[in-house]
Amino acid sequence: MQSPRPGPLAAALLAVLSLAQAGTARAQEAATLRVGMEAGPTSLDPHYASLITNIAYSRHVFQPLVQQDHRQQLRPAIATEWRAVDDLTWEFRLDPAARFHDGRPVTAEDVAFTLSRAGDVPNSPSSFRVYTRPIAAVEAVDATTIRIRTQAPTPLLPNYLSLVMIISKAHGEAATTADYNSGRAMIGTGPYRHVSWQPGSPLVLERHEGFAGPKPDFARVEFRPIANAGARSAALNAGDVDLIEIVPPDQFRRFAADARFATAESPSNRLIFLTLDSDRAESPHVRARDGGPIANPLRDPRVRRALSLAIHRDALVQRVLQGQGVAAGDLGPAGYFGTSPDLTPPPYDLEGAKRLLAEAGYPQGFAVQVNGPNDRFVNDEQVVQAIAQMWTRLGLVATVETRPRGVWLAEAAQLKYSVNLAGFSPNPEVLGMLETQIHSWNPALGLGTANRGRFSNTDIDGLIQKARQTMDDAERAELTRQATRAALRDQTALIPLYFQVNTWAMRRGLAYEARTDEMTLAMSARRAP
Numbered sequence: 001m002q003s004p005r006p007g008p009l010a011a012a013l014l015a016v017l018s019l020a021q022a023g024t025a026r027a028q029e030a031a032t033l034r035v036g037m038e039a040g041p042t043s044l045d046p047h048y049a050s051l052i053t054n055i056a057y058s059r060h061v062f063q064p065l066v067q068q069d070h071r072q073q074l075r076p077a078i079a080t081e082w083r084a085v086d087d088l089t090w091e092f093r094l095d096p097a098a099r100f101h102d103g104r105p106v107t108a109e110d111v112a113f114t115l116s117r118a119g120d121v122p123n124s125p126s127s128f129r130v131y132t133r134p135i136a137a138v139e140a141v142d143a144t145t146i147r148i149r150t151q152a153p154t155p156l157l158p159n160y161l162s163l164v165m166i167i168s169k170a171h172g173e174a175a176t177t178a179d180y181n182s183g184r185a186m187i188g189t190g191p192y193r194h195v196s197w198q199p200g201s202p203l204v205l206e207r208h209e210g211f212a213g214p215k216p217d218f219a220r221v222e223f224r225p226i227a228n229a230g231a232r233s234a235a236l237n238a239g240d241v242d243l244i245e246i247v248p249p250d251q252f253r254r255f256a257a258d259a260r261f262a263t264a265e266s267p268s269n270r271l272i273f274l275t276l277d278s279d280r281a282e283s284p285h286v287r288a289r290d291g292g293p294i295a296n297p298l299r300d301p302r303v304r305r306a307l308s309l310a311i312h313r314d315a316l317v318q319r320v321l322q323g324q325g326v327a328a329g330d331l332g333p334a335g336y337f338g339t340s341p342d343l344t345p346p347p348y349d350l351e352g353a354k355r356l357l358a359e360a361g362y363p364q365g366f367a368v369q370v371n372g373p374n375d376r377f378v379n380d381e382q383v384v385q386a387i388a389q390m391w392t393r394l395g396l397v398a399t400v401e402t403r404p405r406g407v408w409l410a411e412a413a414q415l416k417y418s419v420n421l422a423g424f425s426p427n428p429e430v431l432g433m434l435e436t437q438i439h440s441w442n443p444a445l446g447l448g449t450a451n452r453g454r455f456s457n458t459d460i461d462g463l464i465q466k467a468r469q470t471m472d473d474a475e476r477a478e479l480t481r482q483a484t485r486a487a488l489r490d491q492t493a494l495i496p497l498y499f500q501v502n503t504w505a506m507r508r509g510l511a512y513e514a515r516t517d518e519m520t521l522a523m524s525a526r527r528a529p
Contacts, residue, residue, distance in 0.1 A: 033218040033522055036232040036244040038375075039405065040225035042125075044197060045180035046165035046188075047118040049126040052425065055163055056519040057223070060205055062165035062188035065092050065111065066158050070515040070524065072269070072428045074158055078106055078166050078189060087153040087471055088136075094144040097212040100168045101187050108140030113169035115148070121177060125413070130436070131160035133446040153469040155476060159428050191216050191523055200225065205522070214523075221522040227375050227405070236261070236505055243506040245520045246378060249322035255505040262528070264504045266514035267326065269333055270425040271433065272377055274370075274387070274495040276304055277418045279454035285369035285418035289397050297362055298418065298453075304492035306356035307419075310394040311387060312348040317498050320382050325498040331426065331433040331484055333499050337473075338430030338480035343488060345496075353394055365395035371411075372421030374402035378500060384421050412452050420452060423500070425517060431480050434464045437494060438487045455493040460486050 039053050046058040059067070067077040079092040098106040115138050119129030134154040139147040150157060168187050175185035186194035191213065192205035203223040207216055224241060226232045232244040233251040247255065247263070255261040276298045277283040288294040297303045313327035329345040332338060357365060368391070372384040381402045388398035403411065412420055426432030440456035441448035447464070460483050467479035487493040504512045504520070511528035515521070 031219040032222060033220070033243065033525055034222045034224060034241040035520060035522070035525075036226045036235050036241040037223050037520060038225075038229070038232070038246050039227060040200065040203060040223065041197075043177055043181055044183070044186060044194070044203075045121060045177040046167065047114075047121045047128050048124055048177050048180075050128050050130070050163065051126055052518055055165075056521060057203060058165045059190065059519070060192040060221070060522060061186055061190045061194050062167065063098075063190050064162050064164055064166060066162050068159075068162050068428065068517065070266070070513050072516055074162060077162075078111075082158055084155075084471065085147070088150050090148045090150070090154075090157050091141075092146050092148070094146070095212065096144055098189055099210060099212065100171075100189050101193055101208055101210070102168075102171075103210075104168060104170060105143075106166065106189055107143050107169075108146040110169045111146050111166055112138040112140055113172060114164065114166045117167070117172060118164050123177075125409075127449075128164055130446045130449055131164055134160070153471050155471045155473075156429065156431065156468070163427065192221060195220075216523045217526045218522055229375075229378075233505070236507065239507070242510060243504060243512065243520075243525060245502075245504050245518075247503040247505045248378065249324045252324070252503050252505060253322075260508050262506050262508055262510060262512075264506075264512040264514040266502045266516050267333060268425070268500040268502045268518060269336060269428075269516050270423050270500045270502075270518060271328055271331060272325075272383070272421065272423045272497045272500060273328075273437075274307075274497065275412075275417070275420045275422050275437075275453040276307070276455075276492075276494060277415075277453050278304065278493070279456065283418040284416060285371070287367040289364060289367055291367065294366055296418075297360065297366055300360045301491050302356045302360040303362065304495070306353040306360070306394065307391065308346050308492055308495045309349040309353040309356070311346075311390055311495065311497065313345050313498060314348070316383060316386060320379055320386050321498070321501075324378055324501040324503065326501070328496040328498050330430070330488070331437075331496065332430040336426075336430060337428065338477050338484070340481045340484055343484065350393060357394065363395075365397065367397035367399070368419055369399045369401055369417075370419045370421070371400075371408070371417040372402050373405050373408040376405045376408065377421070377423050378503075380421060383497070387421075415452060415454070417452070422452065424450065427517075429476075429480065430484060431464070431467055431476070434460075434480065434483050434487070435468060438483070439464045453494065455487075455491070457486070457491060457493070460491070460493075 041054045041057045063077045065079040066074050080095045081093040119132040134150045136151045137149040171187045179185040191211045193208045195204040197203040205221045207219045229248045235241045236244045256263045283296040317325040327345040330339050330343040370388045374381040388400045391398040436450040439447040441451045463483035470476040513524040
């Protein structure tokens with residue numbers, strides 16, 4: 001039997017209902033920001049891994065005491081004021097309006113608990129201990145005042161703490177990393193609340209309407225991991241996402257020229273460089289030209305200098321990166337605190353490089369494998385291939401092996417490479433690069449923690465240690481410059497290549513405040529005419 005057709009009134013009501021539902025769907029879509037990300041978090045525990053990707057995700061749900069703006073200048077977050085009481089004491093005053101998502105006020109006890117936990121998370125692959133190690137004691141003066149005593153003068157403590165998210169003692173004392181990953185412990189103070197996440201799946205957040213600070217434009221955010229850069233661009237072009245990060249140079253130009261889209265870019269403080277195994281007597285991927293064993297030539301500063309001179313940085317930037325980079329000769333971009341105006345990019349000098357190799361006893365070169373990622377930095381695999389080709393002209397038998405990000409990170413940490421393409425963003429001074437990448441590996445001091453080539457020089461170590469305890473800015477900057485000149489000009493502890501340019505593309509009607517630190521934050525996106 002046929003169902004009766006609706007009468008005119010019922011049909012009209014159905015039409016109105018359909019229009020209302022369509023309008024609601026459009027409104028929900030407009031209120032949602034869909035972001036195509038290069039990678040998802042490795043964990044939601046804000047203290048599990050001090051990776052830039054994890055920290056960026058954490059900043060939506062949690063807040064640090066002080067935060068870095070889009071140019072990495074310190075701004076208030078949970079703390080409204082901070083000062084150095086003396087060379088060994090910092091004082092932070094908390095915002096009395098700051099509340100966790102469950103309504104509890106943020107207290108000095110929460111901060112003290114956070115600082116004790118952050119550097120002590122089990123199985124952390126990249127510990128926050130490097131930021132909390134200088135702390136000797138934490139004193140809750142009153143509910144909204146905290147004093148931090150350091151073991152030695154620590155001028156960069158506020159900058160270190162800008163990367164450490166404050167968690168609730170009430171929720172965090174019994175919480176494990178698994179509790180954060182499941183969402184059970186995701187109680188922060190940030191502008192967004194956690195909704196859902198599974199590894200490899202989108203991370204979904206909803207705006208926290210009780211947030212005391214500026215409200216983000218978007219009520220809902222979906223961070224979608226899309227590792228392949230071409231696939232991210234295709235997703236934006238198809239309308240599947242609204243905003244993407246780390247846009248390939250050719251796609252960036254196309255989006256910039258298309259009225260349906262908008263773009264944003266910023267010079268980065270991320271240095272892309274080569275680590276060199278300058279420690280082991282024999283290195284796993286260095287051989288004689290005939291493939292036989294050989295004493296590690298990378299231990300000789302002349303060889304390291306030769307490899308640097310044989311790299312045509314301008315060609316890398318203009319041809320491989322299509323202009324999305326700035327050739328580097330220092331550990332930080334021009335104007336960054338502690339940089340040296342005289343440390344300009346080494347000129348391409350193939351003949352000079354050959355002379356240095358001959359002086360070091362390798363007139364015919366040797367065989368070397370260049371390792372790196374194939375999905376972490378802009379055109380990273382092509383960069384590795386280009387460097388190998390340049391070294392072939394030097395007389396080396398240069399081969400290439402690239403890995404997906406996760407495998408590459410693990411193998412680099414296990415020191416499986418002789419030469420490796422790497423990247424690092426010092427925070428917020430060149431000293432941060434010296435502490436982690438140049439200083440001798442010393443886990444007891446929390447120094448040299450990312451020194452994958454195990455470069456070691458006691459004189460340079462001394463300059464770094466003195467600089468990191470110098471409160472006077474001018475004196476600290478000069479010590480930093482001395483250490484950097486010795487590391488790069490005299491020793492070639494690593495080979496600086498270029499600074500990245502950070503890029504984003506988005507659909508028309510959006511704008512993004514481009515950041516020097518690479519972070520993609522929903523709070524930096526807004527609706528635009």
